[in-house]
Amino acid sequence: MEEFEEFEYQPKSVKEIFIEMKNIVELMVDLAYTAILFGDKEIAEEVLDLEERMDLLNYHLMTHAVLAARNPKEAEQITSVLQMANSIEDISNAAGDLAKMVLEGVELHPVITEAIMESEEVIAKVPVSADSVIVGKTLGELDLATNTGVWIIAVKRGKRWIFAPDKDFKIKPGDILIGRGTHTSVEHLKEIARGIIRVVGDERA
Amino acid sequence: MEEFEEFEYQPKSVKEIFIEMKNIVELMVDLAYTAILFGDKEIAEEVLDLEERMDLLNYHLMTHAVLAARNPKEAEQITSVLQMANSIEDISNAAGDLAKMVLEGVELHPVITEAIMESEEVIAKVPVSADSVIVGKTLGELDLATNTGVWIIAVKRGKRWIFAPDKDFKIKPGDILIGRGTHTSVEHLKEIARGIIRVVGDERA
Structure with missing residues (x-):
């Protein structure tokens, strides 16, 4: 995630996509809190870039996944992957919303940084x-x-x-x-x- | 800060509620992944119990917060707390959705546990x-x-x-x-x- 070229999509397995989504969402939440704590718009921008990357990964996961199901049991299993991916994307969107607070220059209440510092x-x-x-x-x-x-x-x-x-x-x-x-x-x-x-x-x- | 003195008359301050929400949401996400990994319904139930606790905390946060704003600047700051609380609750709901997959006995795809084990x-x-x-x-x-x-x-x-x-x-x-x-x-x-x-x-x- 260091350089922009890594944002270009490389074909990957469902598992690789899924692992990347899980790693990215954790990073996004951490970065969103960091952006808020330090009022840093550059970090907030990174969270939004990662949110875009997440959308792309979720799209590719879906196209891979629907191709993979060949019987009802596999269809149920594949659906579980899509369900979990949706939850991960919900968390990613929440992190994006936190980042947007920083980008919009909302006047933050002091308890917010205190809570991040004291949890x-x-x-x-x-x-x-x-x-x-x-x-x-x-x-x-x-x-x-x-x-x-x-x-x-x-x-x-x-x-x-x-x-x-x-x-x-x-x-x-x-x-x-x-x-x-x-x-x-x-x-x-x-x-x-x-x-x-x-x-x-x-x-x- | 004047609003803090106001909060001291309440059983819990906005800050305490907010810190508890942040701690709980992190625990919920961890427990949701744990419940999925081990297919454990008891852990999944705990996630849903925490989701209820989160709803209650968010409700108390709102009632405390709306009382605290006495001028436009304070109103904007208080709104930032509510916005952030909403994002935290979105994450909590996503964790709840993950837990429900376990409780509903959905047939999970092996890549899900592999992804949790390999991230x-x-x-x-x-x-x-x-x-x-x-x-x-x-x-x-x-x-x-x-x-x-x-x-x-x-x-x-x-x-x-x-x-x-x-x-x-x-x-x-x-x-x-x-x-x-x-x-x-x-x-x-x-x-x-x-x-x-x-x-x-x-x-x-």
């Missing part, structure tokens, strides 16, 4: 200092989701956003990681990124 | 053996979300389900934890729960 899973900006042990490592090597409990949603590098960075993404000093996790896990990652804590997980990094 | 964040059953270092510890002491990257959604103890167990929940041998995390983090927790890995996180547990 069980929170979203936080984690600036990476030059001293941190994570500098120069890839997200794949670091596996921050396992080693710190923080899921990296996006990274801001200079003026550029990288959404859903992949395992080959290498962290540079000055990067701002956007992560989702518990309060404790986010604070822990912040100390690692500041260079105060010098190990990541069981020193597996 | 970036997965859901897994983690049985706890008597040898494990986590036995006898509370979820608060263990902080598995931070120390292993696995978010505990529910626990099956004998025939009983405990949904969204809190920090005082003490793990017993034979418990089956239902966790959400990456493949790596879930496998790591499984080894801890099996008694193979003897430390949790940086031995902070």
Whole structure:
């Protein structure tokens, strides 16, 4: 999802389409909350781009699916896939609605950002200092989701956003990681990124 | 902010209601996928119970909110809370629809469980053996979300389900934890729960 060319559709199996839809919808919800929290229109735009991608995926899923049913049992199974895809698209639309609030410049009530900051899973900006042990490592090597409990949603590098960075993404000093996790896990990652804590997980990094 | 003082006269503040809605909707989506993955009607019922709770919370939010607006700026801010609450309720309804698929006994296509098992964040059953270092510890002491990257959604103890167990929940041998995390983090927790890995996180547990 880093570059625009990835938005071009490649023929895929029902399963691949379905997995992509599930991954995208989770990213969309995270990004929608992030856009609201930071009042960031660029992130909100990304959510709407992903919503379009979701529509396309759902369309392709349907065309694949209707071709696949060859008997009543298969028809019922295929229908279950379409039902679930519809629910996923409903969630995607809800995330899109949240993003539109940011794009429309609605005056947000302070409880909204407070709620995002104080719920069980929170979203936080984690600036990476030059001293941190994570500098120069890839997200794949670091596996921050396992080693710190923080899921990296996006990274801001200079003026550029990288959404859903992949395992080959290498962290540079000055990067701002956007992560989702518990309060404790986010604070822990912040100390690692500041260079105060010098190990990541069981020193597996 | 004046409206906060107003809210203090109510049993719950708009903020508290809103945080609960956000926490519940995340739990609902996780539980809906869990119910589908394991074909478990009891979990699906819990999702529908939470959907009812969500409706009630949204109703209370609205009654609180409309009382709070006393000028156009406050009205716009309050409207933003209601808009966001509606999006959260849309997600809650989508989770409810997923749960209904399980309750209606729809014949599910195998790609559905495969997709849940193979997406970036997965859901897994983690049985706890008597040898494990986590036995006898509370979820608060263990902080598995931070120390292993696995978010505990529910626990099956004998025939009983405990949904969204809190920090005082003490793990017993034979418990089956239902966790959400990456493949790596879930496998790591499984080894801890099996008694193979003897430390949790940086031995902070």
